Amino acid sequence: MSATVIDGKAFAATVREKVAAHVARLKADHGVTPGLAVVLVGEDPASQVYVRSKGKMTVEVGMNSYEHKLDVDTSEADLLALIDRLNGDPDVHGILVQLPLPGHLDEDLVINAIDPAKDVDGFHISNVGLLGTGQKSMVPCTPLGCLMMLRAHHGDLSGMDAVVIGRSKIVGKPMAQLLLGDSCTVTIAHSRTKDLPQVVRRADIVVAAVGRPQMVPGDWIKPGATVIDVGINRIDAPEKGAGKTRLVGDVDYDSCAAIAGAITPVPGGVGPMTIACLLANTVTACCRANGLAEPE
Numbered sequence: 118m119s120a121t122v123i124d125g126k127a128f129a130a131t132v133r134e135k136v137a138a139h140v141a142r143l144k145a146d147h148g149v150t151p152g153l154a155v156v157l158v159g160e161d162p163a164s165q166v167y168v169r170s171k172g173k174m175t176v177e178v179g180m181n182s183y184e185h186k187l188d189v190d191t192s193e194a195d196l197l198a199l200i201d202r203l204n205g206d207p208d209v210h211g212i213l214v215q216l217p218l219p220g221h222l223d224e225d226l227v228i229n230a231i232d233p234a235k236d237v238d239g240f241h242i243s244n245v246g247l248l249g250t251g252q253k254s255m256v257p258c259t260p261l262g263c264l265m266m267l268r269a270h271h272g273d274l275s276g277m278d279a280v281v282i283g284r285s286k287i288v289g290k291p292m293a294q295l296l297l298g299d300s301c302t303v304t305i306a307h308s309r310t311k312d313l314p315q316v317v318r319r320a321d322i323v324v325a326a327v328g329r330p331q332m333v334p335g336d337w338i339k340p341g342a343t344v345i346d347v348g349i350n351r352i353d354a355p356e357k358g359a360g361k362t363r364l365v366g367d368v369d370y371d372s373c374a375a376i377a378g379a380i381t382p383v384p385g386g387v388g389p390m391t392i393a394c395l396l397a398n399t400v401t402a403c404c405r406a407n408g409l410a411e412p413e
């Protein structure tokens with residue numbers, strides 16, 4: 118195995134330390150404590166795990182965490198009323214509605230009801246538009262975490278060929294915008310892309326956000342390329358015992374690591390950076406709300 122392993126877990130810990138230091142300064146110098154409200158509708162097990170760890174880490178960096186757990190059959194009107202209340206609450210600087218929502222709730226309507234200044238997930242149509250036009254916005258956490266790791270590894274990304282596999286609004290599209298913003302030559306691939314292996318083979322940077330376990334094999338990777346694996350997939354792991362499972366990404370780690378220059382592992386790569394960026398976005402939102410200098 119030749120690739121440098123990009124340690125997202127360690128990187129995320131340094132981001133959280135910086136966030137904690139900034140939070141401490143906000144409290145000491147301005148008497149302000151950033152607050153993050155997380156809204157969970159229903160009892161999806163994966164969402165419950167995410168919400169728990171978001172709440173725990175919010176408190177660990179010294180911020181206030183407000184959790185709102187609503188019944189699975191909560192009406193759209195009740196959810197919108199809660200969002201309205203959080204929009205008007207000066208102690209709440211960030212609002213995150215955990216996705217996916219139960220089928221009877223209109224996801225776009227709900228997300229677009231969040232005050233864009235408090236939309237720490239960066240999914241509100243205003244933030245999408247601001248990012249797309251290169252203006253100051255709230256940047257979606259997962260792509261932001263990927264960009265931070267790429268910048269830390271490469272420094273300047275200018276002129277690099279980047280292929281993003283996946284065009285979702287939460288990962289693929291904003292990732293492509295961010296890479297374009299850093300002057301990469303960007304290709305967005307998706308399920309209709311012709312000859313995906315050839316498209317991926319020309320990339321200096323591959324970001325895989327597909328949701329298909331180990332889909333990208335090493336022989337699609339240009340020697341020395343950097344591979345960022347966003348995927349989180351649970352697969353059977355009979356080698357660990359009957360009924361056991363394990364997490365894998367969207368790339369086949371061993372064969373890709375043998376040829377790539379650098380690669381993020383799953384778990385321990387993009388995942389931890391996502392939550393760290395959520396905390397960083399909440400501090401940014403708090404600073405903007407109070408007219409204070411933003412963290413770098």
Ligand code: NDP
Nearest residue numbers: 259283284285288307308326327328347348349387388391
């Ligand atoms: P979506 O299902 O919304 O999007 C998947 C994308 O992959 C679509 O654009 C789809 O194309 C494309 N795709 C599907 N099959 C293929 C194929 N065979 N070849 C090429 N492209 C294909 O997923 P998300 O973007 O929400 O998530 C992607 C992965 O990232 C998942 O594993 C998810 O769990 C993970 N994730 C991880 C996060 C983290 O914190 N690490 C955060 C968010 C997501 P088309 O549009 O044509 O259908």
